Amino acid sequence: MIALERVSKTFAVGPVKVPALTDVSFRVAKGEFVVLHGRSGAGKTTLLKLLYRAETPSEGDVEVLGQPLGRLRPRAVAALRRNIGVVFQDAKLLPGRNVYDNIAFVLRVLGAPRGEITERVFDALRAVGLHSRARAYPAQLSQGEAQRATLARAIVRRPSLLIADEPTGNLDDEMGAEIIQVIRDVNAGGTTVIFATHQARLAAFLKSRVLVLDGGRLVKDEG
Amino acid sequence: MIGFLVGEAFRDLRRAGRVAVSAIVLIMLSLGAVGGFLLLADNLGAAVSSWRERLRVIVYLKAEPSTASAAALVKRVEAMPDVAAVRYVGRAEALAALKQVLGKEAGAADHLSVNPLPASLEVTPSTHGATPDGARRLVERLSTLPEAEDVAGGVEWVDKLARIQRLVTLVGLGFGAVLAIAAILTVTTATTLVLHARRHETEIMRLVGAPEVTIRLPLLLQGMVQGLLGAALALGGLALAHHFLAPKLAPLMAVAVGLAQVSFLPVAHIAAIALAGTVLGALGGLMARGRRNA
Numbered sequence: 216m217i218a219l220e221r222v223s224k225t226f227a228v229g230p231v232k233v234p235a236l237t238d239v240s241f242r243v244a245k246g247e248f249v250v251l252h253g254r255s256g257a258g259k260t261t262l263l264k265l266l267y268r269a270e271t272p273s274e275g276d277v278e279v280l281g282q283p284l285g286r287l288r289p290r291a292v293a294a295l296r297r298n299i300g301v302v303f304q305d306a307k308l309l310p311g312r313n314v315y316d317n318i319a320f321v322l323r324v325l326g327a328p329r330g331e332i333t334e335r336v337f338d339a340l341r342a343v344g345l346h347s348r349a350r351a352y353p354a355q356l357s358q359g360e361a362q363r364a365t366l367a368r369a370i371v372r373r374p375s376l377l378i379a380d381e382p383t384g385n386l387d388d389e390m391g392a393e394i395i396q397v398i399r400d401v402n403a404g405g406t407t408v409i410f411a412t413h414q415a416r417l418a419a420f421l422k423s424r425v426l427v428l429d430g431g432r433l434v435k436d437e438g
Numbered sequence: 439m440i441g442f443l444v445g446e447a448f449r450d451l452r453r454a455g456r457v458a459v460s461a462i463v464l465i466m467l468s469l470g471a472v473g474g475f476l477l478l479a480d481n482l483g484a485a486v487s488s489w490r491e492r493l494r495v496i497v498y499l500k501a502e503p504s505t506a507s508a509a510a511l512v513k514r515v516e517a518m519p520d521v522a523a524v525r526y527v528g529r530a531e532a533l534a535a536l537k538q539v540l541g542k543e544a545g546a547a548d549h550l551s552v553n554p555l556p557a558s559l560e561v562t563p564s565t566h567g568a569t570p571d572g573a574r575r576l577v578e579r580l581s582t583l584p585e586a587e588d589v590a591g592g593v594e595w596v597d598k599l600a601r602i603q604r605l606v607t608l609v610g611l612g613f614g615a616v617l618a619i620a621a622i623l624t625v626t627t628a629t630t631l632v633l634h635a636r637r638h639e640t641e642i643m644r645l646v647g648a649p650e651v652t653i654r655l656p657l658l659l660q661g662m663v664q665g666l667l668g669a670a671l672a673l674g675g676l677a678l679a680h681h682f683l684a685p686k687l688a689p690l691m692a693v694a695v696g697l698a699q700v701s702f703l704p705v706a707h708i709a710a711i712a713l714a715g716t717v718l719g720a721l722g723g724l725m726a727r728g729r730r731n732a
Contacts, residue, residue, distance in 0.1 A: 267645070268571060269645075290649070290650075292647075293644075293647040293648065293649055294647060294653045295647065296644075296645060296646060296647030297646065297647035299647075301645055307638065307641070307642065309638055309639060309642070320639070320642070321642065321646045323439075324643050324646065324648040324652050324653075325646065325647070326439045326652075351720070366451075368642075372646065390618070404484060
């Protein structure tokens with residue numbers, strides 16, 4: 216499903232080269248739930264960006280969904296992303312569209328048949344427990360509801376891989392637990408999940424395989 | 439999918455707000471200027487064509503030939519280069535034509551003791567012969583006819599009219615081109631604003647793997663819509679101006695260039711203006727640059 220082989224990523228800040236990831240290697244099998252843990256600045260987000268090809272490695276090889284990402288053409292990148300759902304810490308909902316339209320938007324841009332869109336959007340909303348708020352606008356949602364809407368948008372395409380970057384970072388424990396349960400349910404349906412968090416307590420609570428990043432290096436892989 | 443893309447284009451247009459309105463107005467002004475000059479040039483062109491078709495070189499004859507000689511003379515002249523047609527006009531026919539022209543005053547001609555009008559040949563030049571140089575050569579050739587007393591006819595003034603027509607077209611195109619550049623830049627600004635306003639949508643579209651064409655097409659479409667609206671307004675304005683002004687200008691045009699009526703733009707020019715508007719808008723949409731990362 217996912218394979219990183221001796222991956223390094225360096226960012227150039229003027230003449231200075233700043234290493235974000237150094238010599239990272241690991242594999243993730245299909246259907247796994249993997250927690251990516253590390254303090255802020257440890258390289259979690261950079262690593263996740265490599266997985267959905269928003270960044271390319273400076274060295275090493277990245278393979279996602281059985282596809283080497285080294286020299287993908289833009290069209291192939293788009294095709295890869297159609298199988299990946301991404302959830303961020305900030306909900307990134309479109310403020311001018313209601314919850315239903317925010318989720319339907321991704322199906323529309325991908326050319327899903329009109330008759331299929333409503334059914335799939337409400338399936339996704341039911342999965343995150345937000346079907347009664349379909350007509351609400353982002354400004355009318357609580358942070359937890361907004362994050363659930365974002366999650367619904369990520370899973371509405373039924374992706375093979377779900378990448379969650381600090382999805383509970385802005386939420387209190389109760390709301391965070393709700394989000395985690397939804398992600399657990401998605402994983403139970405066969406979707407591989409990479410869940411990034413800086414919270415050690417949460418990483419332990421999730422009781423899954425934990426990859427620990429520190430200073431851009433993979434320092435622990437606990438199953 | 440097409441419905442979605444068109445919907446997004448109109449949503450983008452609303453987002454651009456006043457800048458989009460400015461772009462539409464500028465396109466309207468530039469195409470209105472081009473269209474106005476084209477309208478004038480088309481009518482001058484019609485006058486030039488009409489005058490060229492009506493152009494005749496008259497060969498006045500020393501004496502009225504016999505019917506057989508007149509027929510032979512007509513054949514000889516018809517065989518000359520740059521001649522499209524020749525008609526023999528006898529003295530009696532010339533007098534009858536004069537009476538027709540005199541109308542109510544035709545009685546005056548009856549008091550003439552003899553018919554003073556000479557017989558003549560009415561020569562219609564070919565297209566080539568209707569140019570200033572062609573007509574001059576034709577007049578020179580006709581003057582060498584032993585039967586010719588005098589040859590009258592020239593096309594310099596028609597050519598002057600044609601030059602004015604070309605000048606009007608060029609001025610219109612030049613004026614329109616300057617405004618068109620301003621229009622393109624305004625559409626570009628409007629589209630750049632749209633790009634900024636829809637950056638979150640674009641980010642999400644790229645994140646979920648939307649094809650690049652789905653991301654760029656609404657921008658192109660909203661530019662095209664601005665252009666088409668500008669062109670439609672320009673054509674509407676021209677049509678209104680033509681409707682109200684043409685009847686007032688018709689007498690002036692009749693006296694100045696002999697045109698019975700001022701016509702509106704032909705369908706081909708209407709289509710060209712609509713197309714030009716769409717292309718201007720599309721160019722503005724294409725020239726806008728957005729963030730292409732992520």
